[in-house]
Amino acid sequence: MENIFDDAYFMKKALQEAEMAFEKGEIPVGAVIVIDNRVIARAHNLTEALNDVTAHAEMQAITAAANFLGGKYLKNCTLYVTLEPCQMCAGALYWSQISRVVYGATDEHRGCGVMGTKLHPKTTIEGGCMAEGASTLMKRFFIEKRNLN
Amino acid sequence: MENIFDDAYFMKKALQEAEMAFEKGEIPVGAVIVIDNRVIARAHNLTEALNDVTAHAEMQAITAAANFLGGKYLKNCTLYVTLEPCQMCAGALYWSQISRVVYGATDEHRGCGVMGTKLHPKTTIEGGCMAEGASTLMKRFFIEKRNLN
Numbered sequence: 447m448e449n450i451f452d453d454a455y456f457m458k459k460a461l462q463e464a465e466m467a468f469e470k471g472e473i474p475v476g477a478v479i480v481i482d483n484r485v486i487a488r489a490h491n492l493t494e495a496l497n498d499v500t501a502h503a504e505m506q507a508i509t510a511a512a513n514f515l516g517g518k519y520l521k522n523c524t525l526y527v528t529l530e531p532c533q534m535c536a537g538a539l540y541w542s543q544i545s546r547v548v549y550g551a552t553d554e555h556r557g558c559g560v561m562g563t564k565l566h567p568k569t570t571i572e573g574g575c576m577a578e579g580a581s582t583l584m585k586r587f588f589i590e591k592r593n594l595n
Numbered sequence: 596m597e598n599i600f601d602d603a604y605f606m607k608k609a610l611q612e613a614e615m616a617f618e619k620g621e622i623p624v625g626a627v628i629v630i631d632n633r634v635i636a637r638a639h640n641l642t643e644a645l646n647d648v649t650a651h652a653e654m655q656a657i658t659a660a661a662n663f664l665g666g667k668y669l670k671n672c673t674l675y676v677t678l679e680p681c682q683m684c685a686g687a688l689y690w691s692q693i694s695r696v697v698y699g700a701t702d703e704h705r706g707c708g709v710m711g712t713k714l715h716p717k718t719t720i721e722g723g724c725m726a727e728g729a730s731t732l733m734k735r736f737f738i739e740k741r742n743l744n
Contacts, residue, residue: 497667498658499690500649509647518646533712534690537683541648562711563682 451483453526453548457576460526460550463490463503464583470495474583477503477527479511479520479544486523487511503527504535508542520544521568528580530557530573540566547571550580600632602675602697606725609675609699612639612652613732619644623732626652626676628660628669628693635672636660652676653684657691669693670717677729679706679722689715696720699729 456478463476467490479487489506493499504527512518524546531539531549536558539547543566552573554560565571605627612625616639628636638655642648653676661667673695680688680698685707688696692715701722703709714720 493667493690497665498661499667500654500658500687505649509649512647516646518642518648532686532690534683534686537681537686537712538649540682561713563686564710 453575456480456485456524456526457528457548457550457579459485459488460503460528461576461579461583463488464528464580467491467503468583468587474587475503475527475529477507477525479507479523479525481511481515481523486514500534502532502535504531505538508538508544512542518542524548526575528576529553529584530559531563532556533558533561533563536561536563536565539569540564542566543568545569548575549573550575551577551584602724605629605634605673605675606677606697606699606728608634608637609652609677610725610728610732612637613677613729616640616652617732617736623736624652624676624678626656626674628656628672628674630660630664630672635663649683651681651684653680654687657687657693661691667691673697675724677725678702678733679708680712681705682707682710682712685710685712685714688718689713691715692717694718697724698722699724700726700733 459478460476464474468474472491476490478485487507487510489503491503492501520542528550530553608627609625613623617623621640624640627634636656636659638652640652641650669691677699679702
């Protein structure tokens, strides 16, 4: 039987989170953390609602996943996030020693790739998973925001 | 009249926070955020107590200061932290656009300097403020930890 739990399956969950951020007027980024094909954390960007630059989707997901697991290391976990993590989030992922990071759209200006942020040696990272959905949502957000101002 | 509110004055407050972390068995790092000579946030590392890699002193202080100010940008604020910020914390400071960062001891392995993390162009950073107090506390922590194991 075909395994329905592929990367696209979980990235869709992250995109649903990004849509929730969009509806709240937040920069639309969503994330889920998965272990053994089970979603143990889901979050979306809340920097505006919480007035807090640290409230990125990934940061909240890391905290929630560690809380679920009862330990701070995210061994055997995969983070799915719609946008490439920034320095802060990649730095948090470094400390979490997460096994795998899968992101959607590349952030050419502030992504961890262009910024040169180091991930933990135990972590693999790959981008471009359902990138079009993520970047379409981002573009729509910034077009609507521009039109409102 | 002499101004008692110099960097050493506020770094002592950060060191008091670091001592509180030490007493809890946490890696002893403390931080305060100051605006107009007034401490608006104080925090210490709680990664063990909270089982959360994101619970560094700086992260909590950033969240608390933004909450106090009612806005997410830390303009005209100074962060005093006993240890050089890591990638995650420097990344958070980047987003906060904080005006000034003063740290104590240098983290030669995981500090933002050696890791090459970018701060915001609006931010100045300087190290070595009461560095001996901070690094003595760190050394004591790791010696005691080693002896316990």
